[in-house]
Amino acid sequence: xxxxxxxxxxxxxxxxxxxxxxxxxxxxxxxxxxxxxxxxxxxxxxxxxxxxxxxxxxxxxxxxxxxxxxxxxxxxxxxxxxxxxxxxxxxxxxxxxxxxxxxxxxxxxxxxxxxxxxxxxxxxxxxxxxxxx
Amino acid sequence: xxxxxxxxxxxxxxxxxxxxxxxxxxxxxxxxxxxxxxxxxxxxxxxxxxxxxxxxxxxxxxxxxxxxxxxxxxxxxxxxxxxxxxxxxxxxxxxxxxxxxxxxxxxxxxxxxxxxxxxxxxxxxxxxxxxxxxxxxxxxxxxxxxxxxxxxxxxxxxxxxxxxxxxxxxxxxxxxxxxxxxxxxxxxxxxxxxxxxxxxxxxxxxxxxxxxxxxxxxxxxxxxxxxxxxxxxxxxxxxxxxxxxxxxxxxxxxxxxxxxxxxxxxxxxxxxxxxxxxxxxxxxxxxxxxxxxxxxxxxxxxxxxxxxxxxx
Ligand code: B12
Ligand SMILES: Nc1nc2c(ncn2[C@@H]2O[C@H](COP(=O)(O)OP(=O)(O)OP(=O)(O)O)[C@@H](O)[C@H]2O)c(=O)[nH]1
Ligand SMILES: [Mg+2]
Numbered sequence: 001x002x003x004x005x006x007x008x009x010x011x012x013x014x015x016x017x018x019x020x021x022x023x024x025x026x027x028x029x030x031x032x033x034x035x036x037x038x039x040x041x042x043x044x045x046x047x048x049x050x051x052x053x054x055x056x057x058x059x060x061x062x063x064x065x066x067x068x069x070x071x072x073x074x075x076x077x078x079x080x081x082x083x084x085x086x087x088x089x090x091x092x093x094x095x096x097x098x099x100x101x102x103x104x105x106x107x108x109x110x111x112x113x114x115x116x117x118x119x120x121x122x123x124x125x126x127x128x129x130x131x132x133x
Numbered sequence: 134x135x136x137x138x139x140x141x142x143x144x145x146x147x148x149x150x151x152x153x154x155x156x157x158x159x160x161x162x163x164x165x166x167x168x169x170x171x172x173x174x175x176x177x178x179x180x181x182x183x184x185x186x187x188x189x190x191x192x193x194x195x196x197x198x199x200x201x202x203x204x205x206x207x208x209x210x211x212x213x214x215x216x217x218x219x220x221x222x223x224x225x226x227x228x229x230x231x232x233x234x235x236x237x238x239x240x241x242x243x244x245x246x247x248x249x250x251x252x253x254x255x256x257x258x259x260x261x262x263x264x265x266x267x268x269x270x271x272x273x274x275x276x277x278x279x280x281x282x283x284x285x286x287x288x289x290x291x292x293x294x295x296x297x298x299x300x301x302x303x304x305x306x307x308x309x310x311x312x313x314x315x316x317x318x319x320x321x322x323x324x325x326x327x328x329x330x331x332x333x334x335x336x337x338x339x340x341x342x343x344x345x346x347x348x349x350x351x352x353x354x355x356x357x358x359x360x361x362x363x364x365x366x367x368x369x370x371x372x373x374x375x376x377x378x379x380x381x382x383x384x385x386x387x388x389x390x391x392x393x394x395x396x397x398x399x400x401x402x403x404x405x406x407x408x409x410x411x412x413x414x415x416x417x418x419x420x421x422x423x424x425x426x427x428x429x430x431x432x433x434x435x436x437x438x439x440x441x442x443x444x445x
Contacts, residue, residue: 002247003157004220029221034245039228046231053240054227055149083134083146 005033005129006056010047011040012075015065020093024060027118033125044071048078051087057129060121061108064093069102076107088128092116136161137168143206143267145240152242155259158401166259169266174387176208176265178272179370180290182252182312185278187296188322190229191357192366193273198233199363200271206238208264211275212253215245222246226275240269252276252283258397261289279312287315288393291386292373294366296320297336299328313339316350318369324354324362348376406441 009025018040025035092112100111139147154162181189197207211226224243233239244254264272276286295316321333333352355362377383422428
């Protein structure tokens with residue numbers, strides 16, 4: 001049996017900062033994962049539906065515009081509504097320290113800010129998804 | 134979640150999970166296929182291949198949108214290459230298909246080649262069976278950007294469309310030996326650009342050289358981006374389907390598909406058991422003999438084959 005970790009890298013909302021998302025997508029590929037990138041300006045509804053269709057293990061939400069507190073929990077709720085509560089949902093981007101605990105209470109498993117080494121992001125997935133890449 | 138029942142009911146999450154299982158070679162995937170195979174055979178499977186960047190994904194999303202608007206359920210399997218170094222992949226086809234991603238009754242699944250060289254993933258064939266059982270009327274299979282040898286799609290689809298873009302005259306020459314032979318229709322995409330007529334003429338002249346068997350592959354000019362000519366593609370696929378039915382070729386194709394379904398499973402099983410045999414400690418000594426030329430690879434292969442066969 002050959003299992004691969006599948007990751008959806010998603011950019012919710014109107015935020016156009018896509019450099020970080022692309023860098024992450026590349027890092028996850030280099031770590032042996034299969035990555036689906038949504039492109040910018042997706043709705044939470046689109047992201048949740050794609051995550052289910054692609055049967056991903058991880059949804060990586062990236063937001064630098066400041067709208068994370070509304071967008072991230074929305075994605076979590078939609079996924080739960082679809083019964084996909086086995087997906088690891090992580091977030092990152094420009095997110096004030098004060099918002100992190102709010103996001104964690106709303107189903108975001110961990111939050112990663114600017115300057116996070118890529119290896120940290122990769123290792124977090126590896127240790128939280130029960131599969132070998 | 135009972136995945137088998139979910140697939141038969143057309144539930145998205147069940148379909149997605151079942152495809153993951155067949156992709157991973159998980160025994161549960163085989164169980165699902167056993168359980169749903171009797172409900173397959175209704176979907177019409179269309180292969181879409183062609184050069185990298187020719188516009189396959191954009192075109193497939195337009196076709197899906199048009200068919201969905203006619204009340205049809207459409208499944209898409211989009212294959213992109215895995216990195217030979219890391220084994221990972223960035224599956225980019227989907228980015229071009231976002232417009233239809235939320236259309237009801239359109240399901241899109243990105244697959245990585247995972248080492249297969251023929252332009253598809255080893256499990257694409259069984260993934261198509263799952264979509265078929267789930268009640269999709271149409272299944273589109275997009276291959277990786279193809280050159281010459283990526284012709285596996287021909288073994289999965291009833292109708293194969295080859296997509297090209299203007300300004301690739303040399304490519305057509307290079308393709309002649311490979312994918313030019315598997316096309317049931319040829320689509321010159323990006324007809325909004327200069328040179329589409331010229332490319333169409335080149336394709337037509339190459340096609341004239343090939344033998345026909347009651348079907349002359351049409352050459353169509355479309356613009357997926359501007360959404361023009363899409364109906365003519367659907368019409369042509371329908372026409373080819375009618376031709377296959379009327380000529381009895383579809384029945385022959387279905388037997389061929391059944392044979393290939395079985396072959397795929399046999400290959401996977403044999404490969405697994407033979408790999409296990411090869412890794413047996415006892416075989417290491419034999420391998421050393423081959424390395425030091427006391428034995429030869431054919432003789433050792435004979436022994437391992439016999440052993441594997443007994444253990445399959
Ligand atoms: C480059 C940049 C731009 C570029 C974007 C280019 C592009 N295509 O991406 C341009 C010039 C276009 C731009 C425009 C704007 N920008 Co700007 N931009 C930046 C800048 C300087 C760097 C962002 C960047 O690319 N970093 C490099 C990447 C690799 O890092 P990253 O995205 O942070 O990702 C890393 C981590 O955060 C983490 N990560 C991120 N997401 C995720 C997700 C997961 C799941 C995980 C695990 C990890 C993770 O991992 C990555 C690797 O470490 C930041 C300031 C900053 N220092 O962050 C401002 C910044 C983001 N921009 C800002 C603003 C305001 C704008 C504009 C609105 C400016 C304007 N008034 O026009 C526009 C809006 C553009 C739009 N359409 O959305 C503000 C946002 C303020 C806020 N959030 O409150 C910032 C913070 C600057 C500031 N201090 O004011 N910007
Ligand atoms: N001008 C023009 N550009 C198009 C047309 N169709 C697609 N494109 C562009 O061509 C590029 C490639 O399109 P895709 O649909 O990703 O092509 P593809 O064949 O699926 O590519 P791969 O899967 O990477 O081989 C994109 O930038 C599209 O926007 C068209 O009809 N006209
Ligand atoms: Mg494509």
